[in-house]
Amino acid sequence: MAEQQIALITGASRGLGLALARVLARSGARVAMVARNAREIEAAAAALRAEGHDAIAVADDVGDPDAAWRIAGQVHALLGTPDLVVHNASALGPVPLVALADTTPATFAATFATNVFGPFALTRALLGSMVMRGRGTFVFISSDAAVEAYPTWGAYGASKAALDHLGRIWAAELEGTGVRVVEIDPGEMDTRMHADAVPDADTATLASPDAVARRIVHAMRLDAVPSGARVSAGRLADTVAAAHPEVA
Ligand SMILES: NC(=O)c1ccc[n+]([C@@H]2O[C@H](COP(=O)([O-])OP(=O)(O)OC[C@H]3O[C@@H](n4cnc5c(N)ncnc54)[C@H](OP(=O)(O)O)[C@@H]3O)[C@@H](O)[C@H]2O)c1
Numbered sequence: 526m527a528e529q530q531i532a533l534i535t536g537a538s539r540g541l542g543l544a545l546a547r548v549l550a551r552s553g554a555r556v557a558m559v560a561r562n563a564r565e566i567e568a569a570a571a572a573l574r575a576e577g578h579d580a581i582a583v584a585d586d587v588g589d590p591d592a593a594w595r596i597a598g599q600v601h602a603l604l605g606t607p608d609l610v611v612h613n614a615s616a617l618g619p620v621p622l623v624a625l626a627d628t629t630p631a632t633f634a635a636t637f638a639t640n641v642f643g644p645f646a647l648t649r650a651l652l653g654s655m656v657m658r659g660r661g662t663f664v665f666i667s668s669d670a671a672v673e674a675y676p677t678w679g680a681y682g683a684s685k686a687a688l689d690h691l692g693r694i695w696a697a698e699l700e701g702t703g704v705r706v707v708e709i710d711p712g713e714m715d716t717r718m719h720a721d722a723v724p725d726a727d728t729a730t731l732a733s734p735d736a737v738a739r740r741i742v743h744a745m746r747l748d749a750v751p752s753g754a755r756v757s758a759g760r761l762a763d764t765v766a767a768a769h770p771e772v773a
Contacts, residue, residue: 536614
């Protein structure tokens with residue numbers, strides 16, 4: 526995506542989503558930032574506006590079946606058709622993490638509502654204008670829990686696996702339209718989600734969300750990840766180098 530474009534990031538009040546919004550805004554994009562807590566997401570957007578950037582806050586729950594149209598409507602009305610959409614908001618499922626046998630169907634369904642149904646509905650709500658214009662990128666934020674069968678990560682891991690496959694199918698269906706869908710596993714980062722999941726983790730071993738966000742934005746700006754591909758953040762530099770040896 527070129528500079529001065531429009532980016533929509535879900536889960537942008539803290540962690541990776543906030544870091545992505547900052548990197549994008551500071552490099553010239555106009556950003557729409559979504560999270561449930563209205564005070565926190567407005568404060569995050571206001572901080573970027575105070576730096577002179579164009580940032581709007583959208584307080585909504587991506588897991589609400591009606592949220593996609595509300596979010597898409599506000600973004601189109603206030604900023605325009607997005608060039609980049611990052612499905613980053615995510616639910617962990619039961620916290621503390623528990624085995625599947627101890628996960629209630631309601632919690633399992635709520636995890637899928639945020640992690641799968643939300644990105645599905647929001648992609649669907651935004652797609653029309655992006656396809657008509659013939660360009661744009663959706664980034665689905667995945668996790669290694671989508672691939673590895675970690676005990677107690679059942680609801681989250683199964684939802685991220687479903688999200689990965691959803692992204693691949695969108696990518697196949699959108700082939701030739703100019704709209705791309707890529708999946709990024711950001712790796713372990715020092716965020717509230719990680720602290721909730723693994724409270725006794727040594728945070729010195731975790732990546733900073735700012736560093737991961739910079740790598741993702743750089744790769745997206747160069748369209749370095751092929752549509753339908755899934756790349757871990759640790760491999761993004763190699764992916765960029767393969768696609769653009771001149772900037773590596
Ligand atoms: N941290 C890691 O080590 C790690 C590892 C692998 C993958 N990931 C993935 O990276 C992404 C970012 O994670 P993070 O660690 O940065 O998480 P985080 O620090 O917990 O931040 C989550 C963000 O999402 C928002 N959010 C949560 N549920 C939402 C909903 N239903 N609707 C709208 N917004 C919602 C939160 O704000 P509100 O609570 O106000 O809604 C917050 O802004 C997630 O997709 C996660 O699965 C993280």
